[in-house]
Amino acid sequence: MKTAEIKLTIQLDDNNVPENIMWESTDAQNKEKLPVKSMMLALWDASYKNTLRIDLWTKDMPVDEMKRFFYETLQTMGDSFLRATGETNIVEDLRDYCAHFAEKMELVK
Incomplete structure (x- = not known):
């Protein structure tokens, strides 16, 4: 091992x-x-x-980088959850929320 x-x-x-x-x-x-x-x-x-x-x-972590860090963490948690459970419907909901989060945090234009 x-x-x-x-x-x-x-x-x-x-x-x-x-x-x-x-x-x-x-x-x-x-x-x-x-x-x-x-x-x-x-x-x-x-x-x-x-x-x-x-x-x-x-x-000294910049706030804009912290916002991006949280966004990317949420996205990758969805990836992990999908691999672990196969629950596609809830992961699609999480992806929708991540898009909303990115828009509200002005991470995308």
Whole structure:
């Protein structure tokens, strides 16, 4: 059995606000830490039947990029949900909402 590890390194300021977020993976071709401005991690706890989440972003994350990050995350959640469940109807509804979100956030013209 193969094992892979993903490591997150968060540098915090004196108020515990993220200044830098870096990630690395043992499976990546590039073995150095790669910087990112925002992350969302969701884990399913089967024992308690609930979701554990970590949402972090650096204090210099631009608002327009945060809007795009949320939009793309919603889109890819739809992709994952479709692959996991085959529920095409609800994914189409989510796609409709994503289009609405993009319009309201002025991500598309």
